[in-house]
Amino acid sequence: MHRILLCAVACATAAPIAQAQDSLPQMRDELKKLQQRIDELEGRVKDAESTATQAATQASNRPQSESALNPAVSVILNGVYANLRRDPTNYRINGLIPTMTDVAPPTRGFSLGESELAFAANIDHNFRGTLIGSISPDNDSIGVEEGTIQTIGLSNGFTIKAGRFFSAVGYQNQIHAHAWDFTDQPLAMKAFLGGQLNEDGIQFRWVAPTALYWDLGTELGRGRAFPASLSNGGKNGARSLNLFTHLGGDVGQSVSWQTGLSHLRTNPSDRRYDDVDSLGNAVTNSFSGTSRLWVIDGVLKWSPNGNPTYNNFKLQGEYFHRKEDGSLTFDTLSRALANGLASQQSGWYAQAVYQFLPQWRAGYRYDQLSSGTVNLDTSGSGLTAADFPILAGYKPKKHSVMVDWNPSEFSRIRLQFARDYSRMGEPDTQMFLQYIVSLGAHGAHRF
């Protein structure tokens, strides 16, 4: 309609010019120009119309109610089928003091893993809050994995976090289980951090204003879990101290890296574990003293031009060294015989994961622990080393291979095989088939 009208106007105005100049080609030229102008104007009208409608749509889509300020909610579900040669209820890591937390492989057959429920949002202009609960399927309990407030209003590179959080000791300890590259954690985490250490406390962290990434931080905690002990409760002050620093950067566009050093110092008192004595009777022993752990970690990631969508490679490793000094009480429940204990033990792992096709990754991990030197002073108790069978010298090892399929950013199906030499003289062959999915808010993962 517009077009016809404008054409008519154009023709009417063009006609006298044409008569005057008597030039048909010029008239055609003018017409063409006018036509272009009309098209352009029509385009603008169309733009304006669509802008108006869409602005209206967007305005009406804006949430009006209080629910607009709901925190980001996400749920992680995971399930596993495990085929194990050895009964996981007998799981132990020989050569190192047991952690008394559940570090055994999942139960044989089908089992539901821990489901995670996460809420996160900025509280105000100063703080951000996060709550991550884990629902354990077997004992019907809900645990708090992380529950923190964290500053966002500080400047000059400072961040303070308080509450319960995964301690910044080593690399993988800070990563949630659903983002691990293998079904289970490395042996070193099982032996030195009781699986995964989350501490109640406060963390101070400072990022240096340098081009190369450099941070320094410290954590003061209650010492609620291994390598400290639950019985540390009831005392004022911080019973665990962690110091950490990281360096990180890029090499060209394709490689980025990070390395860290951390030192965790705790004073466990009455940290108990179960063992058997030289006659095979079950006993409960307990350790009190100081525990000092050093961890060196490193991770390197490669992808062509830094675009991990099609191919990428990740190399990760950590070395743990622990020094414990104190007294080990044998059979706390009846005989209660005191022994001196000084130990230096270590462990490490290295793993590599390669995404060879979009959605497909394969990886290998090697684990090794060393019982190191254990100086047990039994002069006062009259016991022998045979009364502490779990502490007998041993080098646990483990090989794991995995392949996983990631149909989207939100789902992963993994097959893993492992040959586990944690138990002295009883190698275990393990197979896991696992799914891990996330629902709800899009998570962001740490480097």
Added chain:
Amino acid sequence: MKTLYSIIAAAAFAAIAAPASAALNVFACEPEWAALAQELGGDKLSVFSAVTPMQDPHRIEARPSLVSRMRNADLVICSGSELEIGWLPLLFTQAGNDRIQPGSPGFIEASQYVVRLEIPKVIDRAMGDIHPSGNPHIHLDPRNIAKVAEVVTERLTQIDQANAATYRARAEDFNKRWGEAMQKWRQQAQPLKGMPIVVYHKDMSYFINWTGMREAGSLEPKPGIPPTPTHLAELVERMKRSPAKAVVYSPYNNPSAAQFLSQRANIPVVPLPFTVGGTPKAKDLFGLFDDTIERLLAVNQ
């Protein structure tokens, strides 16, 4: 000994103070916003782009070097609309920088200032990695660049008042040049009207909308899901019935799926710059549109 201490102290002070005393640090999530900031701030700014043209802005990681950059940033410009959701939130929480937190003058979420396309009526992850607040790849409509330029200028003058006059003058100059360029592109892109193209990811929607082209399909079966053989076979069939004029892809896409379709359906494949630096000719925002239009015109015979 005393002199040694003072040398060390001076060096340490220089190391800490140097980055702060230099030009205003601009952290752009994507190269297009880095280019825009450069146009508007010139040598008053030190501009960094987190993503390169070869990287998928959805997929990069919150790597340590980005935390460092974020820690020292005075202004952060990102597309937003959940495009950077996999990494940007971590940078905010790890950087310890209150100047650039969401809600402060130092953070610009560019997509909030333009009319967004493809806002889903139904939101369900079964539809792929969809963005509840609409398609985030807003920069390929030059009108959006003009709108975001206004916001960036306003923020620059607010944050760095000493150089406000410079920013205003540069903005005026940019607006003039951009306006003229838009006129030119509108003319040049006339023949593209109605041209059907197959895209890789839905990252060309704003360009398609602006030029009046037609999206005849996408190589990804669903946003963020890589091309599958079934979907490609279906596309080949569809192209046989009503062929598109071209199949296009961006530098961060793997060209093999585009080439597959191109060979089977006998339609030309056109690599597009997608962002500043995506092709040698797209060395700034002007070059980006020049080259995109030129490459499409070349196959629109």
